[in-house]
Amino acid sequence: MRHPHRNALGALLPLALAAGLVHAAGAGPRDAIGTTASTATTLTVAKDGTGQYTTVQAAVNAVPANNPSRVVIAVKPGTYRETVKVPSNKPHVTLQGTGGSRTDTVIVYNNASGTPKPDGSGTYGTSGSATVAVEADDFQARNLSITNDFDEKANQSLSGHQAVALRTAADKVFLDGVIVTGDQDTLLLDTAAKDRLGRVYMSNSYVLGNVDFIFGRATAVIDRSVITLRKRWDGSSAGYVTAPSTAAGRKGILIANSTVNGDVSNGSFYLGRPWHAGGDASLDPQATVRNTTLSAAIKAAPWTDMSGFSWRDDRFAEYRNTGPGAGTASADRPQLTDAQAADQEVTDWLGDWTPAAS
Template sequence: MTHLRSKRLPRFAGRTAAAVLGLVAALGLGAIGEAKADAPSDSVGRWSDRAHGFASLAGGTTGGAGGKVVTVTDQAALAKYAAAPEPYVIRVQGAITAQPFGANITVASDKTIVGVGTGGELVQGEFHLEPGTHNVVIRNMTIRDSAIEGNWDCKDTDFDGIQMDSVHHVWVDHNRFSNICDGQLDVRKDSEYVTVSYNRFENNNKTFGLGWTTNVRTQITVDHNLFAHTKQRNPSIDNAAYAHLYNNYLTAQTDPGDPVWTYGNWSRGRTKMVIENSYYRDVQHPYQADTTAELVQRGSILKNTTGRHDEWGAAFEPRDFYDYRLDPAAAVPALVTRFSGPQKNIGVTLHVPGDYPTVQSAVDAVPDGNAVPVTIAVAPGTYREKVFIPANKPHIALQGTGRDRSDTVVVFDTPAAYGGSTGSATVRIAANDVTARNLTFSNDFDEAAHELNGEQALAMKTTGDRIVFEDVAFLGNQDTLMTDSPKLDVISRVYVRDSYIEGDVDFIYGRATTVIERSVIRALSRGSYSNNGYITAASTWTGNLYGFLITDSKIVSDAPAGTFHLGRPWHPGGEPAAVAQVLIRNTELPAAIKSSPWTDMSGFSWKDARFTEYRNFGPGAAVTGDRPQMSADQAREHTVAEYLRGADGWAPYARH
């Protein structure tokens, strides 16, 4: 956009994100706008989306990481992508009933299959991993109902839930298996580096077996699983080099009068098995071992158990291979009952770097028309790149994983002179329903080092609706943050909370309905003793009651007293129907704010715009004829909720 502004005077350059945020902290700004002390963890745990245990060793198990993300709702699409030679993250939405009954879905290497919410199901079918398959993740699925009524032993069928032969690096996590003819999970024929965690094994005869080989090669971790109303193989592990079972809950296997021999864990052949802090309730033969096998048990709790409780041999020490969190055995029933099986908050997380080398490559992997949330987890570091989230990729969350927002910076240095105002933006968000947290967005174009006609340099531009920025920093000079909409009479909404915004000329601008709450806004000095800049330049459509709301925030500045404007009305291209609406309320203002803080722009008078204040305070606050004040009655209709609600009742603030 074209600005009328005073000539820029010499000013400091070469700022860094850390330096500026350090300055903010040094100002003693309290809770408003501070970076969080804690950030999401990617450590081993119930909510980690990285494989742990043996599946994490020897290169790890990442599934379809680095490949495209697809969503499937039918058998043909599931079979197509699961068997493809390329890596894929395959999201299963809803129940898919396999035809014919007991049909196999062949899963090739480098695949992640994950249920959407708690509704992803494979009914009367099997996921089948053929010899040589490797690097597969199956998560958050329900696999059920391939049992044949009256055929309790299933010896004449081979309808497993998941079957794998001679594979390596497989993670089976947070699934529910129920009512399957033959094995719910069969790990066979020298399969290696397998982890089975947080699954529910229910209502079955032959549940979970490992072996079908005389070799002793398999390494397997089995943790935090529920085995309920399952007769045999919970699990039965034959000729495994190392089997580590911990924090599992086995219950309701005793059934007086049932002719089937029921048992819990069995260390068979030459298996070395370690059982830790598990819980056995109403189980016959809770753990047993062949004379040729070894079994070490420590810390488990047994309630109403009968039969064999075998322990002999030294087995091995799991911590010689990997670290893990061992929960108290007494907590296992409640913990496993709550957290095992599909979980609504397990989704698809794409890691940068690791899964994808850049933020943009992770965005590109999200499917067009995306309908369910995808998180792009960005590790601490500086990412010098431009990022564009197009309109056809909604429901993306950009999440910095450092302790502070300054740890993870997305930055570029394009000015408007080289790409236009929009083209200068480091990050552009055209999609709806996008969230960014715990990140810094910067345009570090050095104005002092260049004399250009077009010094505007955006850190962020949005045109999508329902955009949330939380614990985010926007760094720049002129035009730092533009919140816009696709066209004049389309209303887009943006919510900024607990964040930091800096700049000098029109550095918060556009026509989107924008709420900035509990944040710090820093008005940078350009070295002038008369006019150092303008905080806002709204271009609200005249048919929109709500433009910009800055509330419960703090404006700070190193500019001389009385040299900064609160804003001016921007009419792009002279558009008369763009009539700025800005309310600044309950916000601390610095001495740098002018006594007459609103000013004209491009021939349009500020007095024709909708500029108001309400209950501001600090050395820059005043009530004069040049500072319109909103009445208490009006203020009740100009709240965060009213600005953002819209026809769909959007309330992003309600989570706090």
Template sequence: MRRRTFLHLSTSISAVAATGLVGARPALAGPRPRLIVAADGTGDHTGVQAAVDAVPSGNTEPFVIGVRPGTYLGQVIIPADKPYIELRGLGRRPADVVIADDRANGTPKPGGGTWGTSGSASVTIDGADLRATNLTFANLFDEAAHPEITNRQAVAVLTRADRLVFDRVRFLGNQDTLYVNSRAAGVVARAYFRDCYVEGDVDFIFGRATAVFDRCHIYSLDRASTPAGYVTAPSTDITNPYGLLFTRCRLTAAAPAGSVFLGRPWHPSNDPNAIGQTIIRESFIGAHIPATAWSDFGTWPWRDARFAEYRNYGPGAAPSADRPQLTPTEAAAHSPTTFLRGADNWAPHLCP
């Protein structure tokens, strides 16, 4: 069983560094960092949240925070009044900079109660136009060490803002790793993920945002149960024609063959208007995905959701009657451009 156990900081660092590697690339061009975060005290701040707090409220231009190699523990919250932040990892690889926390839905809060799914997030992004590059976000909650906690949703990143870009970023966790959301039902929030790595087991990419995953590696862990997991759990509002889109991605797994579903429809608070959409196109799908690729979610049938594929390949992409496929005309209407464009013609996928 491939599970993440973080009993000590040294264990967490080695485990995070050893999984989901994204290849090294030369340093990114762009504005020089205005603040440097360094755990050893050689920068402007020793913690990421302190650097975010130093960004002026109402900022109207890119504000680059460079993060030197190291592991930075503690929740990070980027508020709505601090847009245009870039978090830039200054290491050679995304694994060199790790921003992490370790709480779950059911983790007790100091003042009573528990954190809940949203409150468990290691990083919460409410500031629009954020960019994150060349780093890792993780939730290090250790399920095995906390059998008393049954609500184990543990979010690495929660997004609720519009026009977010993640370039060569790793998202590590188990259940509910990446929560792509918006500030309210019916409000569109767009996010673009390029050359990223996302891993988890249950519903580990979920929410009502419009999110495009372009050339990403989506990795399903093995939780030694049946089923072993679900890749997506979209809750796209019925008024939004664009939910989750995976294009030119690789879906692989440690889980056994036929044990993981591509997704199931999430209806938060039994919202009947949450008609989730996941589309996977022109992607490699490993043998962990069965012939019936989608699953019901409680009483909500997957056939009522907006699930579809287009020209996928690999051992887990075999056509069957339970694999809805887009026509070429439908595929043309479900591309990164149509998903991301909006009224402002946003096109991050066309930028270098």
């Protein structure tokens, strides 16, 4: 399904510029798809006690189970060092930073896959390491940052360095104007079950990481956003942007109208590789990168194999990318035809769902 080409990317965040992680062409316009929803219940969070709650999780806990309508959790500026989980029985929740910038409100923690649980029951595992975990449908987040600041260098003796900042396992997840930061496995876009649809739409946002840092089986769109490649803990440049684990018959990860950049070496990053989670050969991973500016960090052969599964047996393609990291069609660099691209638009991924700010 065709749609008009979206506006070019605008100016980047001062924080990201100062960190040297992004260039001067960056995040997209503030307009969102659809219309603004009607009045919602609002709960306020403030570290200094000026709100109803001092932690984000306390506000989530106050949302009634099976709530029928929108609840906005307005989070005042501050750094909230905590983990947050929105359980599946609390739909229609919005996390809204109230500061002037999405860097003003930060939710951060440092669990990793190999981090021991305090109760001695083992380690967190990759999915359990998330700073923010969303399991409820119709979730929204905007104008804030979600970070996993696990220190790989300081924890070399720890097995399992995957450290998720944000995990989604729900349908109709709208991420607008957020920053999601980590290193390995930053953004886990999952579904509630293999046979369940889980759509995610991210716009006007930033994702930072280095290894498989946009991954999972969701039907996910990253639109008009900036994907920033980060060096590894030892200062080296090497990594993978995506690792889709899409179920057969589903759409996977679509990156559109965006920018891929970062202060890393030329030709050091793959666009992606197929994640057959648990060795499941029935999966059919998909990643499409289109109408996106690619820095010289992207390899000339941008896709690679994973755990014995060949990317050539799955669904990986590009369309009309630009920049020094873009390339022409070849056996190592599949390009969509115009006809194929007409069926791989943002609206094809979202189906009957039109994300709207609420």
